[in-house]
Amino acid sequence: MIYVEKSAVNTGTVKLLDKKGIDYKIVDSDEEFEDKKSNIFVTYSRGTFLRPCPATKIYRCCNYHVFDIMEGCPFDCTYCILQSYLNHEYIKVFADTDSIERELLELNEKGRYRVGTGELSDSLALDNIFEFSGLFIPIVNKLENIQFEFKTKSSNTSNLLNLNPKNIVISFSVNTDFISKTEEHKAGDMDKRLNAAKILAEYGYKIGFHFDPIVIYDNCHKDYDNLIDKLFSSVDEQSVEFVSLSTFRCIPSLIDRIREKFDRSILTKYDYIKGLDGKLRYFKPERIDILNFVYKALRKNWRKAFIYFCMEHSTIWDKIIGYDPGERDIFENGFPWRK
Amino acid sequence: MRFLTVKTMKIIEIGSTDKIDKDTFNIFYRQNSQKKNPLVPAAHINGVYYLLSNFYADSKELVLLEDIKCFSDALKAVIEIGGEDYNLVDLSNIYYLIKKLDLNKNDYSVFRKNNIVNKEQFDILDRIFLLSDNFKRYIVDKDISLKVLSIVLKFNADIVKKIEEYVLKNYPSVSSFRILVNNIYDYKDEIDFKNNLEDEIERLKFKYNRKRYEFEKMIDDILKIENGITVENKNNYETCSLNINFDISSFEDFMAKLQILHNSSGKIKAAFDILKENDLC
Numbered sequence: 001m002i003y004v005e006k007s008a009v010n011t012g013t014v015k016l017l018d019k020k021g022i023d024y025k026i027v028d029s030d031e032e033f034e035d036k037k038s039n040i041f042v043t044y045s046r047g048t049f050l051r052p053c054p055a056t057k058i059y060r061c062c063n064y065h066v067f068d069i070m071e072g073c074p075f076d077c078t079y080c081i082l083q084s085y086l087n088h089e090y091i092k093v094f095a096d097t098d099s100i101e102r103e104l105l106e107l108n109e110k111g112r113y114r115v116g117t118g119e120l121s122d123s124l125a126l127d128n129i130f131e132f133s134g135l136f137i138p139i140v141n142k143l144e145n146i147q148f149e150f151k152t153k154s155s156n157t158s159n160l161l162n163l164n165p166k167n168i169v170i171s172f173s174v175n176t177d178f179i180s181k182t183e184e185h186k187a188g189d190m191d192k193r194l195n196a197a198k199i200l201a202e203y204g205y206k207i208g209f210h211f212d213p214i215v216i217y218d219n220c221h222k223d224y225d226n227l228i229d230k231l232f233s234s235v236d237e238q239s240v241e242f243v244s245l246s247t248f249r250c251i252p253s254l255i256d257r258i259r260e261k262f263d264r265s266i267l268t269k270y271d272y273i274k275g276l277d278g279k280l281r282y283f284k285p286e287r288i289d290i291l292n293f294v295y296k297a298l299r300k301n302w303r304k305a306f307i308y309f310c311m312e313h314s315t316i317w318d319k320i321i322g323y324d325p326g327e328r329d330i331f332e333n334g335f336p337w338r339k
Numbered sequence: 340m341r342f343l344t345v346k347t348m349k350i351i352e353i354g355s356t357d358k359i360d361k362d363t364f365n366i367f368y369r370q371n372s373q374k375k376n377p378l379v380p381a382a383h384i385n386g387v388y389y390l391l392s393n394f395y396a397d398s399k400e401l402v403l404l405e406d407i408k409c410f411s412d413a414l415k416a417v418i419e420i421g422g423e424d425y426n427l428v429d430l431s432n433i434y435y436l437i438k439k440l441d442l443n444k445n446d447y448s449v450f451r452k453n454n455i456v457n458k459e460q461f462d463i464l465d466r467i468f469l470l471s472d473n474f475k476r477y478i479v480d481k482d483i484s485l486k487v488l489s490i491v492l493k494f495n496a497d498i499v500k501k502i503e504e505y506v507l508k509n510y511p512s513v514s515s516f517r518i519l520v521n522n523i524y525d526y527k528d529e530i531d532f533k534n535n536l537e538d539e540i541e542r543l544k545f546k547y548n549r550k551r552y553e554f555e556k557m558i559d560d561i562l563k564i565e566n567g568i569t570v571e572n573k574n575n576y577e578t579c580s581l582n583i584n585f586d587i588s589s590f591e592d593f594m595a596k597l598q599i600l601h602n603s604s605g606k607i608k609a610a611f612d613i614l615k616e617n618d619l620c
Contacts, residue, residue: 034458259490259521260486260490264524264528268521268525269525269526269543270547271544271547271552273575273576273577274575276574276577276578283554283575283576284575284577285617285618285619286551288618289618313578315578315579
């Protein structure tokens with residue numbers, strides 16, 4: 001059910017709901033409905049939408065910027081940090097879309113940036129309702145310096161086929177069938193995600209893939225190899241803008257949250273080490289082993305695509321790829337958008 | 340939300356033909372801590388005198404709260420008289436009674452005061468009610484949290500029974516209980532409950548963490564150096580470094596320890612070789 005806060009009633013977002021004949025209920029606050037994933041709360045503003053993706057100097061991070069138009073996600077992945085990060089289960093949608101263009105224009109003036117909406121939500125899971133793709137893409141395509149990424153686990157991509165793909169990357173979180181089926185509850189089927197990637201690549205969009213989180217389990221090497229073969233047969237390398245690789249890591253409280261919320265998960269079986277940033281991670285040799293495997297498997301066919309490790313130690317870059325990408329802005333120069 | 344305000348009360352003497360119900364509103368698990376109170380408050384509903392507190396008193400006199408005419412108000416009175424300190428078993432009893440008497444749980448602030456607000460939490464209360472008396476006693480005695488119980492009560496009945504048996508036999512501390520519950524959650528599909536539970540958990544932990552545990556054992560064995568000198572990596576081997584620690588009590592002690600370290604140079608070399616072999620240096 002969609003609940004609209006009184007202050008958001010006259011916004012374009014709510015007018016769109018009216019136009020599409022989608023039911024909603026007007027409320028004074030989020031205390032008037034149950035806090036659960038199937039509820040959507042349309043509120044006015046979060047203040048500033050745009051911010052740099054949180055990073056640490058200890059592990060290598062790029063200079064990605066996030067645009068928080070939504071908080072929360074209809075999918076229910078065991079590993080999702082939002083379970084610990086947000087103080088609500090429902091999905092919050094910010095309707096103050098008038099400031100979107102201003103904030104992107106300001107960033108455009110500062111230099112060349114990559115921006116996306118997939119940090120605190122899935123960028124496209126609710127695109128059939130709120131059509132944020134239709135809002136962002138015409139704005140971004142007028143700007144020279146902004147590349148905009150829609151990151152998703154869905155195949156809810158039909159709106160994109162009526163829009164100009166110029167400065168846009170559609171990226172898909174990908175994982176093995178085992179992880180997708182056991183840990184990514186309610187998320188889109190992996191084959192459907194890859195089929196959507198294929199259609200969008202053919203349409204002209206740049207495509208990104210996020211192997212995140214890579215999860216270690218018996219036979220995971222074989223499963224990741226199979227997944228990579230599917231990627232090769234779905235999308236040509238020339239359409240691939242980037243591929244990110246990262247093993248599972250989390251704040252310590254997430255493991256207990258998983259135990260409280262889900263019946264079972266492969267993620268709680270491992271005795272993680274505490275990393276230099278306080279997050280739990282796989283023991284370093286095991287991270288190196290699986291990252292090296294996935295990297296090499298991708299390089300068999302995609303020799304030029306930009307492949308990067310998200311939040312990994314410089315020594316792991318060195319060991320696997322042979323160089324240290326440096327800190328944020330220097331790291332960022334590795335992306336095709338900055339070249 | 341409507342709070343109870345009793346305006347009138349009187350002391351009555353009960354006769355042998357009066358119907359007295361001492362059990363319906365006895366929601367308290369903490370019988371032993373019930374205050375020794377000579378007054379026995381009661382409500383008269385549908386021809387029956389319901390005791391509202393002091394349930395085990397053997398008194399011929401009751402303090403009749405005359406304003407209370409329905410079960411809903413009676414339960415409010417019971418909760419108010421009972422004080423502030425409700426454990427999870429008490430709350431499960433209250434919730435059970437609310438459902439049994441077809442009352443509305445939203446009329447009772449005791450749940451919100453104890454941070455029980457959503458359906459999942461009320462479902463846990465439902466399941467606590469069905470636990471054995473011994474298990475309930477352990478939960479109350481150790482003040483086991485709702486979060487931990489939410490994990491336990493998702494297990495199937497056979498596993499809950501095994502945990503109950505373990506608890507009664509070992510009466511673990513709160514932290515040991517939490518670790519046990521976490522371990523059972525993690526490996527429940529592979530634990531052979533016919534075997535010793537702790538051995539099974541150990542076996543499965545090792546199965547999933549073999550690479551790290553074997554590495555740690557190997558390097559710890561190598562880095563054992565005598566005379567209180569410890570060599571360790573302080574960041575779980577995220578960086579290629581070893582930290583050497585020792586205390587000295589005199590110059591002679593310092594020289595002796597340096598000599599021991601010098602004699603241990605083969606061990607340090609072997610440790611760095613292992614770090615390299617494992618891609619850690």
